[in-house]
Amino acid sequence: MKETMAHKSAQPTRRIWLPLILFGACITVFLGRLVHIQVINHEDYSSQASNTLLDNDILDAPRGKIFDRNGQPLVLSIDTWDLYISTKAWTDKESAKKAASIIANETELNDEDLQNLIEKSVLVDQIIIRDLKYETGITLMEKGTQGAVLLPNTARSYPSGKLALEVLGFIGTDNVGLAGIEATYNSLLAGKPGNFIYERDSRGSPIPFGIHIIDQPVPGASIKLTIDRRIQYIAEKELDKAIKKHAGTGGTVLVMNPNNGEILALASKPELSAITQLYEPGSVLKVITTAIGLDLDLITPKTTYFDAGITFVHGEPIRNWESLSYGLSTMTEVLQHSINTGSVFIVERIGAEQFYKYLNKFRLGHATGIDLPNEAIGIIPTQDDAGWSPVDLATQSFGQSISITPIQLISAFAATINGGHLIQPHLLMSPFSNTTESSSFYQAQDNQVISVETSNSIREMLSTVINTNIWHPARPKYYSSGGKSGTANIPKDGGYSDEQIVSFISFAPLDDPQIIVLVKIDQNKDNLTGTEAAGPVVARLIDKTLPLLNIPPTAEYVGAR
Amino acid sequence: MAARQQTLVKFTQPSINFRWGIICSISLLTLSALIPVLQASLITTQGHDIQILKQNRSQTTAELRLIELELAELNSLERIERRAREIGLIDPPTLPIFIEIPSHLISVTKTTEQLPGQEKQTLETTPWWRSILVQTNTN
Numbered sequence: 001m002k003e004t005m006a007h008k009s010a011q012p013t014r015r016i017w018l019p020l021i022l023f024g025a026c027i028t029v030f031l032g033r034l035v036h037i038q039v040i041n042h043e044d045y046s047s048q049a050s051n052t053l054l055d056n057d058i059l060d061a062p063r064g065k066i067f068d069r070n071g072q073p074l075v076l077s078i079d080t081w082d083l084y085i086s087t088k089a090w091t092d093k094e095s096a097k098k099a100a101s102i103i104a105n106e107t108e109l110n111d112e113d114l115q116n117l118i119e120k121s122v123l124v125d126q127i128i129i130r131d132l133k134y135e136t137g138i139t140l141m142e143k144g145t146q147g148a149v150l151l152p153n154t155a156r157s158y159p160s161g162k163l164a165l166e167v168l169g170f171i172g173t174d175n176v177g178l179a180g181i182e183a184t185y186n187s188l189l190a191g192k193p194g195n196f197i198y199e200r201d202s203r204g205s206p207i208p209f210g211i212h213i214i215d216q217p218v219p220g221a222s223i224k225l226t227i228d229r230r231i232q233y234i235a236e237k238e239l240d241k242a243i244k245k246h247a248g249t250g251g252t253v254l255v256m257n258p259n260n261g262e263i264l265a266l267a268s269k270p271e272l273s274a275i276t277q278l279y280e281p282g283s284v285l286k287v288i289t290t291a292i293g294l295d296l297d298l299i300t301p302k303t304t305y306f307d308a309g310i311t312f313v314h315g316e317p318i319r320n321w322e323s324l325s326y327g328l329s330t331m332t333e334v335l336q337h338s339i340n341t342g343s344v345f346i347v348e349r350i351g352a353e354q355f356y357k358y359l360n361k362f363r364l365g366h367a368t369g370i371d372l373p374n375e376a377i378g379i380i381p382t383q384d385d386a387g388w389s390p391v392d393l394a395t396q397s398f399g400q401s402i403s404i405t406p407i408q409l410i411s412a413f414a415a416t417i418n419g420g421h422l423i424q425p426h427l428l429m430s431p432f433s434n435t436t437e438s439s440s441f442y443q444a445q446d447n448q449v450i451s452v453e454t455s456n457s458i459r460e461m462l463s464t465v466i467n468t469n470i471w472h473p474a475r476p477k478y479y480s481s482g483g484k485s486g487t488a489n490i491p492k493d494g495g496y497s498d499e500q501i502v503s504f505i506s507f508a509p510l511d512d513p514q515i516i517v518l519v520k521i522d523q524n525k526d527n528l529t530g531t532e533a534a535g536p537v538v539a540r541l542i543d544k545t546l547p548l549l550n551i552p553p554t555a556e557y558v559g560a561r
Numbered sequence: 562m563a564a565r566q567q568t569l570v571k572f573t574q575p576s577i578n579f580r581w582g583i584i585c586s587i588s589l590l591t592l593s594a595l596i597p598v599l600q601a602s603l604i605t606t607q608g609h610d611i612q613i614l615k616q617n618r619s620q621t622t623a624e625l626r627l628i629e630l631e632l633a634e635l636n637s638l639e640r641i642e643r644r645a646r647e648i649g650l651i652d653p654p655t656l657p658i659f660i661e662i663p664s665h666l667i668s669v670t671k672t673t674e675q676l677p678g679q680e681k682q683t684l685e686t687t688p689w690w691r692s693i694l695v696q697t698n699t700n
Contacts, residue, residue: 073629076629079622138620159633159634159637160637160638
């Protein structure tokens with residue numbers, strides 16, 4: 001009986017331990033897997049979970065503002081949103097349709113296109129709109145649009161429209177300055193971006209108040225430019241009118257303070273051609289040639305020579321404009337009548353070595369260092385270059401066979417009339433923050449190129465160009481001024497074409513110059529000269545600009561006409 | 562029966578004391594457990610309020626920037642010129658009228674204006690431009 005009992009009790013034990021072993025094995029496998037997931041691969045799974053629930057992004061710092069010299073805003077930063085759609089949140093078609101309809105109503109997007117885009121997207125968050133209007137973003141948030149992820153961003157805004165746009169430049173989608181002042185002073189304007197993370201629910205929608213800023217962005221510094229928006233406005237309008245009137249292909253208007261290099265207005269077509277495109281300046285360069293001759297005491301304003309209308313250099317004939325002959329002429333008359341042979345007369349006295357040495361001192365053929373990117377350098381063939389001949393030197397004396405930028409010309413011209421100081425043209429007046437970037441302009445300024453006496457003589461000589469007995473197109477109504485025209489043919493296939501670039505450069509008032517104005521018109525189809533086409537524009541600009549700078553009119557001019 | 566009543570009395574008497582102790586202990590434990598919950602709740606509420614305030618601040622800053630932009634747009638030269646033409650104004654004369662003012666008159670006026678609490682005195686002082694008017698009338 002005991003044996004039977006013992007046998008009987010063994011049966012249920014087997015029935016128990018066998019399933020127990022199986023169950024235990026299963027539990028062990030599960031536990032093993034649990035340990036594998038929770039302990040061994042904890043980091044991987046944890047990061048995967050975080051990636052699904054958390055996302056991080058860069059919080060762009062608001063860029064600094066850009067003001068004109070009078071504190072009027074030219075570029076401002078405004079808050080915008082970057083609109084993303086969480087593709088997981090739009091797996092349900094009905095709710096996706098509803099959300100797409102809300103977005104379409106608030107933006108210019110088509111709801112069906114939007115749904116198709118999200119369906120095809122392989123991204124977790126699909127970008128829909130960059131720089132969405134701030135108010136629209138707030139509306140989308142208030143309406144609780146499913147799956148809409150709105151990340152803060154900033155955008156540039158131009159309250160004055162296209163005014164000075166070529167100078168101001170633009171930024172890329174990553175808020176980095178790509179052109180103009182935005183590029184040059186990117187480090188000042190950009191500030192320091194911050195970081196933030198945001199949480200999402202299981203459907204991918206952002207959790208309200210789930211944005212956590214890790215690093216606060218540091219806003220960029222604001223800057224003040226030397227540009228005067230009123231003068232810039234006038235300059236742009238005058239340039240447009242001049243190009244249209246004379247059927248030109250482009251042009252430049254530059255207004256600068258000759259005493260410190262502050263650019264008051266810069267307008268050019270094509271954009272920034274004033275600093276990036278080379279041209280042969282023509283007779284305007286006679287001013288530089290004359291200044292060199294005077295500074296070396298090789299000539300005086302009253303030095304005379306006989307102009308036969310033609311001169312021969314190295315066997316090559318060099319003629320005056322329209323082959324005119326002026327007979328016995330002074331150096332002042334050389335500038336007054338723009339006599340090519342007179343310029344050749346001066347440069348022959350100077351000699352190649354001194355001439356190029358002075359051109360180098362005037363920084364012609366060198367970048368001026370203006371605070372804009374992509375400044376062109378220039379081409380000035382010298383006696384050291386292959387293929388150079390004395391004819392080149394002769395033609396260079398009146399601005400042919402020499403390629404420079406308008407900004408180089410105005411900078412060199414300023415030195416001839418401001419007492420002989422070579423100034424550096426610049427656009428930054430002052431940064432609002434405590435930086436030292438503006439100080440470099442002033443360090444580079446005290447560079448005496450010619451003597452004060454030479455500069456005074458040039459001013460007087462240039463006044464005779466405009467203040468003649470007969471009416472001169474470049475003569476302002478209310479201010480005394482001096483200036484010089486330039487009409488140069490455009491080089492083509494080793495020679496010169498019939499197409500021309502005309503220009504006029506002028507300063508005012510005569511006794512104490514406060515502005516220099518350069519007007520250049522490219523390939524004017526009416527074939528008028530620099531005096532005829534650009535001269536009147538210069539005169540109008542002087543009359544309109546100087547009152548804005550609180551410069552009273554020259555007493556003897558008021559009411560003269 | 563009497564014995565049973567005695568037993569009941571004996572049994573119930575200590576059980577009342579024992580329950581009060583437990584109740585007090587549980588209450589204390591509950592209260593002490595509630596403190597962190599209440600703290601957490603308070604912190605969460607405050608955190609929420611801070612988030613709302615931060616959001617309001619950023620919204621106000623954004624709106625301020627938009628107002629700045631609007632103001633600047635209204636002040637743009639192109640808009641002013643367009644509006645001036647719309648209301649029939651013509652180009653202003655090229656040259657404004659310049660009046661030469663004796664420097665001593667300017668400095669007196671400026672100094673008086675800059676002095677604090679001198680408004681009454683400023684009003685009593687003859688404005689600098691009056692002398693010009695007098696001269697003009699005399700002429």
